[in-house]
Amino acid sequence: MSDTVILVENLGKKYVIGHQQRLPYNTMRESMVRGAKSFGRNLLKPFGQKVPNPAYEEFWALKDVSFEIKQGDRVGIIGRNGAGKSTVLKILSRITEPTTGRISIKGRVASLLEVGTGFHPELTGRENIYLNGAILGMSRTEIKKKFDEIVAFAEVEKFLDTPVKRYSSGMYVRLAFAVAAHLEPEILLVDEVLAVGDVGFQKKCIGKMEDVGRDGRTVLFVSHSMNTMTSLCNRGILLESGTLCSDTSAEEASRIYLNKAFSVARGTPLSQRRDRSGSGKVRAYSFRILNEEGREEVSLESGKDYYFEIGYHNHTGIIIKDVVVSLDIYDERDIIVFLLRTNFTNSNLELKADRGQIVCRIKNLPLTNGLYRFSIFISDADREILDYIEDAASVSIEAGDFFGTGSPGLPSHCKILAKAEWSTS
Numbered sequence: 001m002s003d004t005v006i007l008v009e010n011l012g013k014k015y016v017i018g019h020q021q022r023l024p025y026n027t028m029r030e031s032m033v034r035g036a037k038s039f040g041r042n043l044l045k046p047f048g049q050k051v052p053n054p055a056y057e058e059f060w061a062l063k064d065v066s067f068e069i070k071q072g073d074r075v076g077i078i079g080r081n082g083a084g085k086s087t088v089l090k091i092l093s094r095i096t097e098p099t100t101g102r103i104s105i106k107g108r109v110a111s112l113l114e115v116g117t118g119f120h121p122e123l124t125g126r127e128n129i130y131l132n133g134a135i136l137g138m139s140r141t142e143i144k145k146k147f148d149e150i151v152a153f154a155e156v157e158k159f160l161d162t163p164v165k166r167y168s169s170g171m172y173v174r175l176a177f178a179v180a181a182h183l184e185p186e187i188l189l190v191d192e193v194l195a196v197g198d199v200g201f202q203k204k205c206i207g208k209m210e211d212v213g214r215d216g217r218t219v220l221f222v223s224h225s226m227n228t229m230t231s232l233c234n235r236g237i238l239l240e241s242g243t244l245c246s247d248t249s250a251e252e253a254s255r256i257y258l259n260k261a262f263s264v265a266r267g268t269p270l271s272q273r274r275d276r277s278g279s280g281k282v283r284a285y286s287f288r289i290l291n292e293e294g295r296e297e298v299s300l301e302s303g304k305d306y307y308f309e310i311g312y313h314n315h316t317g318i319i320i321k322d323v324v325v326s327l328d329i330y331d332e333r334d335i336i337v338f339l340l341r342t343n344f345t346n347s348n349l350e351l352k353a354d355r356g357q358i359v360c361r362i363k364n365l366p367l368t369n370g371l372y373r374f375s376i377f378i379s380d381a382d383r384e385i386l387d388y389i390e391d392a393a394s395v396s397i398e399a400g401d402f403f404g405t406g407s408p409g410l411p412s413h414c415k416i417l418a419k420a421e422w423s424t425s
């Protein structure tokens with residue numbers, strides 16, 4: 001087993017959550033996930049039941065996770081929010097200790113985790129480059145050789161002698177990535193911080209990671225973007241609530257992930273779905289998303305134009321006028337991000353007496369990357385609900401050029417993109 005570079009055996013990580021204490025700053029998403037969890041727990045708690053210690057609670061972020069990584073593997077680590085992906089990388093980069101199990105690593109590790117790790121805020125860009133090189137065991141001469149390449153890649157020439165705490169998050173991530181990827185680590189760990197950079201820079205990073213992989217070095221990459229993950233990685237590890245769910249090819253892992261995450265929406269064709277309400281006088285029997293050229297798409301891009309097409313059967317045999325149709329779009333956390341509803345725009349529809357298509361065109365799709373689900377609602381004005389299906393379809397949206405500037409928005413902080421005009425007076 002000489003080409004094994006990472007061996008993870010029965011890894012477990014327990015956190016003790018103090019409910020009273022303020023949460024340390026992690027990411028907003030993490031806090032929200034935790035908030036949602038305790039809300040759920042409170043709902044499930046039988047009335048009047050004694051809770052052993054309300055102030056503290058044990059929580060296993062990872063449970064009995066084992067895998068082996070060979071030299072040159074490019075591994076995508078995927079899973080829903082809170083699945084334990086970042087925790088795995090934090091343990092591998094020795095930022096945090098495992099509670100149970102063990103890891104062995106052969107080779108120099110460089111990691112790019114959430115913004116805030118790896119760099120010393122008070123030190124300048126230049127000093128941080130040297131510091132990180134030294135941590136990786138490189139000599140000053142070796143670092144010097146790489147220095148210009150790093151600075152050029154990160155595009156931070158002008159700010160080299162500024163403390164990194166004054167950097168914008170984009171500059172910070174650009175430099176952190178350039179350092180991690182250029183200082184010739186044998187193992188590179190990257191935790192989707194790429195989402196902070198602009199689209200052009202993300203592409204550059206993916207290219208660089210491909211180079212690192214081609215050199216026979218090992219890359220572990222946490223991502224929510226299935227397109228990026230499958231194009232970069234040859235293996236995929238899917239985590240589910242802290243346990244390893246699949247360890248397979250990148251494509252297979254991505255397929256399992258999308259299927260699981262949105263199993264209801266994907267499992268049964270719309271025409272066969274029984275879990276629907278409404279009178280049934282009209283039924284939606286198909287849902288497709290078409291691009292500008294009329295081709296069907298399953299993975300969309302922010303900023304592009306699309307047609308949402310609902311195929312319907314009208315069982316009444318007569319034309320129905322003033323029909324309200326709504327597409328409700330939910331994010332991964334089950335929050336409705338927006339409704340596309342005919343009566344908002346005075347565009348209530350007339351349905352043919354037998355069958356036809358309802359088409360909704362959306363220009364410049366204003367959603368950041370992630371997974372979304374659609375519910376379909378059709379009613380006869382406000383007289384009667386004809387058909388209502390929750391989770392009628394699911395779709396993965398990838399970062400695109402909504403603003404026309406290359407900026408992806410800030411997908412870790414927001415779901416909806418909007419253009420604004422700024423001025424001073």
Ligand SMILES: Nc1ncnc2c1ncn2[C@@H]1O[C@H](COP(=O)(O)OP(=O)(O)OP(=O)(O)O)[C@@H](O)[C@H]1O
Pocket residue numbers: 015016017026029030033034059060061079080081082083084085086087088
């Ligand atoms: N320091 C901590 N204290 C308590 N709980 C934590 C801590 N760090 C992480 N957790 C919890 O452990 C679980 C796994 O977190 P982790 O950050 O590994 O998830 P993730 O898969 O990276 O999620 P995301 O996709 O949102 O980044 C989450 O429920 C998270 O809230």
Ligand SMILES: [Mg+2]
Pocket residue numbers: 085086087
């Ligand atoms: Mg994470």
